[in-house]
Amino acid sequence: MERALSAPLKPPTYGNLITILSIDGGGIRGIIPGTILAFLESELQKLDGEDARLADYFDVISGTSTGGLVTAMLASPDDSGRPLFAAKDIKDFYLENCPKIFPQDNGPLASVVNVVKTLSGPKYNGKYLHKLVREKLGNRKLHQTITNVVIPTFDIKTLQPTIFSSYQVVKTPSIDAFMSDICISTSAAPTYLPAHAFETKDSTGKTREFNLIDGGVAANNPTLVAMGEVTKTIMGGSSDFFPINPMDYARYLVISLGTGTRKVEQKYNAHEAARWGMLGWLTAGGTPLIDVFMHASSDMVDFHLSAMFQALHIENNYLRIQDDTLTGELSSVDIATKKNLYDLVKTGEALLKKPVTRVNLETGVNEPTANYETNEDAIKRFARMLSQERHLRHARSPHGVGAVTSQRFR
Numbered sequence: 001m002e003r004a005l006s007a008p009l010k011p012p013t014y015g016n017l018i019t020i021l022s023i024d025g026g027g028i029r030g031i032i033p034g035t036i037l038a039f040l041e042s043e044l045q046k047l048d049g050e051d052a053r054l055a056d057y058f059d060v061i062s063g064t065s066t067g068g069l070v071t072a073m074l075a076s077p078d079d080s081g082r083p084l085f086a087a088k089d090i091k092d093f094y095l096e097n098c099p100k101i102f103p104q105d106n107g108p109l110a111s112v113v114n115v116v117k118t119l120s121g122p123k124y125n126g127k128y129l130h131k132l133v134r135e136k137l138g139n140r141k142l143h144q145t146i147t148n149v150v151i152p153t154f155d156i157k158t159l160q161p162t163i164f165s166s167y168q169v170v171k172t173p174s175i176d177a178f179m180s181d182i183c184i185s186t187s188a189a190p191t192y193l194p195a196h197a198f199e200t201k202d203s204t205g206k207t208r209e210f211n212l213i214d215g216g217v218a219a220n221n222p223t224l225v226a227m228g229e230v231t232k233t234i235m236g237g238s239s240d241f242f243p244i245n246p247m248d249y250a251r252y253l254v255i256s257l258g259t260g261t262r263k264v265e266q267k268y269n270a271h272e273a274a275r276w277g278m279l280g281w282l283t284a285g286g287t288p289l290i291d292v293f294m295h296a297s298s299d300m301v302d303f304h305l306s307a308m309f310q311a312l313h314i315e316n317n318y319l320r321i322q323d324d325t326l327t328g329e330l331s332s333v334d335i336a337t338k339k340n341l342y343d344l345v346k347t348g349e350a351l352l353k354k355p356v357t358r359v360n361l362e363t364g365v366n367e368p369t370a371n372y373e374t375n376e377d378a379i380k381r382f383a384r385m386l387s388q389e390r391h392l393r394h395a396r397s398p399h400g401v402g403a404v405t406s407q408r409f410r
Helices: 027-048 066-075 089-101 110-120 127-137 179-186 223-235 278-283 288-311 338-353 375-396
Strands: 018-023 060-063 148-155 160-165 196-201 207-214 252-257 318-321 357-359 366-368
Touching: 018 027, 018 066, 018 223, 027 066, 027 089, 027 252, 027 338, 027 375, 060 066, 060 223, 066 089, 066 127, 066 148, 066 179, 089 127, 089 338, 127 179, 148 179, 148 223, 160 223, 179 196, 179 207, 223 252, 223 288, 252 288, 252 375, 278 288, 288 318, 288 357, 318 375, 338 375
Parallel strands: 018 060, 018 252, 060 148, 252 318
Antiparallel strands: 148 160, 148 207, 196 207, 357 366
């Protein structure tokens, strides 16, 4: 086994692929992709040594809401320039902190209290989350991440998405915000956590005001946003992507991780919804309005990408891992009881054993792939490709490492 390369990931111009990792929003259900990421990183460590981290292999890591928090954990540097968190630490982070971010009221009138909270203000005040994020991320800013990140938010003052993208920092220095402010903003789910306002100041002293909420209202599945940022950068003539054609999707290697959705029979129906007013859309069996636009956003992105990759006969370059069989409390974004959190860990572990699914473009239903490859096997396959790509780039670069190889080449 070889040690992981210590140098930063070389740009795509020295390799064959553009590597993208994307993580959906979903509150406490972020444990599910966290479990998948821990497995992926462990496979990379088998190939390249125990110091290997996900940020060493992806050109861009993108995340919305809870996925944005995971993105920051994986890509923000510690004092030695390595990622603040290993992927295996994500699970414990959620288990320890989610009950404090989303404190549960177990009293006899809990359901009534929750409805009152929803109608009178955010269900949770966000104070613990804000304090935690600021402690963990400190004064680290967007331009300092180890690899490129793309984190969507939505500005309710301008009614426009605001994308915090490493690729755009030079052209738009006003988005070079503290990572803590970015994470708090992309996690500010309407009705659950308060909106977040802050300002940035550029080198000339000019300020920019942000009034932000959860990026999930615009892009709960941020995979297309990440690919769009890469495309814009290529079109802008970046030397990091020379001589890649912006439409050469065969060079994309994409892992997109969902946070789970309700099982079909657990979802809402038109007979119920036909009777709902504002209160019903906000409180009937959860928060239907929030669920609808976030899941619709995620599924449309998956459908679009599935169609594109299948049309180009490169479907094996795109891996979407999602569990659409969640029931009861597992499908909640905020029921942070000890039992539910550990059940979510088990859900993530079980998901690895399930077959890879792909959207049937005729029915819109996810179906197992023809070869019945499991998600675990697919992750192993992607790990090999990621390792090969990383070593290829270093070997090809002007200051490469020459003969360094991984087990992939033996």
